Amino acid sequence: MLELKNIKKAFGDCVANDDVSLTVHKGTIHAIVGENGAGKSTAMKIVYGFYTPDGGEIILNGNAVTIKNPHDAIALGIGMVHQHFMLVDTMTAAENIVLGAETGSAASLDLEKANAEIQTLSDELKLGVNPRSVIEDLSVGQQQRVELLKALYRNADTLILDEPTAVLSPQEVEEFFGILRRMKEQGKTIIIITHKLDEVLAISDEVTVMRDGKTVGHVQTAETSAKDLARMIVGRDVLLRVEKTDASPTATVLEVKDLRVGGKHGASLNGVSFSVKAGEIVGVAGIEGNGQTELIEALAGLAKPSGGSIEFDGKDVTNCSARELKELGIAHIPEDRHKRGLLLSSALTENSILGVHYRPPITASSGLMSAAAIGKRCGEIIDNFDVRPGDSSQPAKSLSGGNQQKLIIGREFGLKPKLLLVSQPTRGVDIGAIEFIHKKLIGLRDAGSAVLLVSAELEEVTALADRLLIIREGKIVGEVDPKTASTEDIGLLMTGGE
Numbered sequence: 001m002l003e004l005k006n007i008k009k010a011f012g013d014c015v016a017n018d019d020v021s022l023t024v025h026k027g028t029i030h031a032i033v034g035e036n037g038a039g040k041s042t043a044m045k046i047v048y049g050f051y052t053p054d055g056g057e058i059i060l061n062g063n064a065v066t067i068k069n070p071h072d073a074i075a076l077g078i079g080m081v082h083q084h085f086m087l088v089d090t091m092t093a094a095e096n097i098v099l100g101a102e103t104g105s106a107a108s109l110d111l112e113k114a115n116a117e118i119q120t121l122s123d124e125l126k127l128g129v130n131p132r133s134v135i136e137d138l139s140v141g142q143q144q145r146v147e148l149l150k151a152l153y154r155n156a157d158t159l160i161l162d163e164p165t166a167v168l169s170p171q172e173v174e175e176f177f178g179i180l181r182r183m184k185e186q187g188k189t190i191i192i193i194t195h196k197l198d199e200v201l202a203i204s205d206e207v208t209v210m211r212d213g214k215t216v217g218h219v220q221t222a223e224t225s226a227k228d229l230a231r232m233i234v235g236r237d238v239l240l241r242v243e244k245t246d247a248s249p250t251a252t253v254l255e256v257k258d259l260r261v262g263g264k265h266g267a268s269l270n271g272v273s274f275s276v277k278a279g280e281i282v283g284v285a286g287i288e289g290n291g292q293t294e295l296i297e298a299l300a301g302l303a304k305p306s307g308g309s310i311e312f313d314g315k316d317v318t319n320c321s322a323r324e325l326k327e328l329g330i331a332h333i334p335e336d337r338h339k340r341g342l343l344l345s346s347a348l349t350e351n352s353i354l355g356v357h358y359r360p361p362i363t364a365s366s367g368l369m370s371a372a373a374i375g376k377r378c379g380e381i382i383d384n385f386d387v388r389p390g391d392s393s394q395p396a397k398s399l400s401g402g403n404q405q406k407l408i409i410g411r412e413f414g415l416k417p418k419l420l421l422v423s424q425p426t427r428g429v430d431i432g433a434i435e436f437i438h439k440k441l442i443g444l445r446d447a448g449s450a451v452l453l454v455s456a457e458l459e460e461v462t463a464l465a466d467r468l469l470i471i472r473e474g475k476i477v478g479e480v481d482p483k484t485a486s487t488e489d490i491g492l493l494m495t496g497g498e
């Protein structure tokens with residue numbers, strides 16, 4: 001169906017695609033995997049006419065084609081759903097779908113006809129999209145289906161999906177894979193970019209692996225394994241399991257008693273009590289939105305408790321500010337790295353000193369900031385946490401998600417915290433960096449810090465935690481030993497099932 005031959009593409013000095021060659025067979029689901037920054041999105045945007053390649057060939061159904069813009073791609077039957085949706089929030093699904101696809105004058109646009117056609121398409125694939133609903137009222141998963149319909153409405157028979165599952169809950173992923181299978185039955189060819197190996201194994205027929213702008217492998221899914229794929233992706237063996245010794249907890253560092261936080265719609269944290277000792281990782285598992293965010297924000301001084309107490313190192317800190325808590329030795333790796341963790345437009349240097357920018361050695365008692373101290377701190381983070389590319393003058397937004405995360409982790413570890421609060425440490429991070437981050441967290445524990453870890457990834461939190469608390473509806477509903485508890489048991493506690 002589609003063949004790329006020796007595709008090259010550079011952005012200034014950055015070679016995004018060095019030598020990309022791959023073959024996608026008609027009627028298959030083809031996965032493209034690789035670490036953040038490997039060049040996957042760039043290659044697929046070239047196919048969709050978003051970028052013009054600097055070299056190489058695109059062959060579609062046996063013919064060399066030139067795709068100058070998305071219009072050309074659509075005319076050739078290629079559709080793409082981007083990582084970030086491109087929908088107008090205030091318009092209906094149908095309006096978004098026909099936008100730009102209407103033939104003839106705008107006056108002749110027949111929205112009723114479009115509504116009917118889109119309804120039919122949606123029904124065929126069991127998408128459950130109502131063409132008349134307004135985008136801003138739809139969940140992320142539903143918006144994604146509108147994007148799919150947009151491509152299908154334009155008669156795409158090859159669909160490129162860029163990390164479609166990153167925004168979906170595990171339940172939605174299952175439904176989404178059902179849709180992909182139905183599209184495949186209809187004869188569509190699907191290219192899916194993901195870095196989740198279990199998803200690759202579950203949905204694809206063939207896999208192409210990219211590393212550093214090159215395609216480095218091509219395998220039949222049935223003939224590969226997570227371990228083999230991980231090795232091809234990273235270029236070395238990767239530990240897919242966390243390796244750690246038993247914890248040796250010592251003194252209690254954090255003591256939370258009956259903590260309550262009010263929310264927009266009533267209480268979001270409903271009287272939570274637990275403690276964390278030095279030298280242990282306490283995990284908090286739960287379905288997102290059950291009070292995890294409020295818990296961590298209250299502990300980090302970012303949300304005001306409405307009741308209960310927080311004791312840190314034997315001292316009552318219930319009403320301390322974020323800055324006071326940081327000074328006492330509490331570091332925080334937030335769940336939303338863009339909102340809470342980084343100044344995206346500022347350089348790595350500036351990001352590396354957030355939270356300590358006002359005190360020595362960064363700012364001297366004279367009030368002057370030391371460029372040397374800033375450079376040293378930033379350099380240490382880049383070196384010790386393997387932030388790539390390590391150009392400290394670049395803005396944080398130029399880094400991939402995984403490298404942004406390593407920058408934040410490096411900064412917070414640099415505080416030598418007695419207590420680390422960490423949420424979703426590896427969300428959107430590729431497997432090489434996940435292994436790295438996990439090792440660092442275990443290392444911090446072994447150096448005697450207390451760690452409170454919240455993660456929506458059950459596998460991650462059970463692998464890292466020494467003790468596991470389950471949170472539901474703002475309450476701790478159970479504590480289990482992560483070494484012996486089964487996923488089913490934890491799942492039941494999380495959902496409140498019998």
Ligand SMILES: Nc1ncnc2c1ncn2[C@@H]1O[C@H](COP(=O)(O)OP(=O)(O)O)[C@@H](O)[C@H]1O
Pocket residue numbers: 011014015016034035036037038039040041042043398400
């Ligand atoms: N528009 C762009 N301008 C400059 N650099 C870019 C642009 N798009 C991608 N890059 C760079 O190209 C490399 C490959 O990026 P990308 O194709 O997005 O990787 P992937 O999708 O595999 O994570 C990265 O180093 C990225 O920073």
Ligand SMILES: [Mg+2]
Pocket residue numbers: 040041042083162
């Ligand atoms: Mg990408």
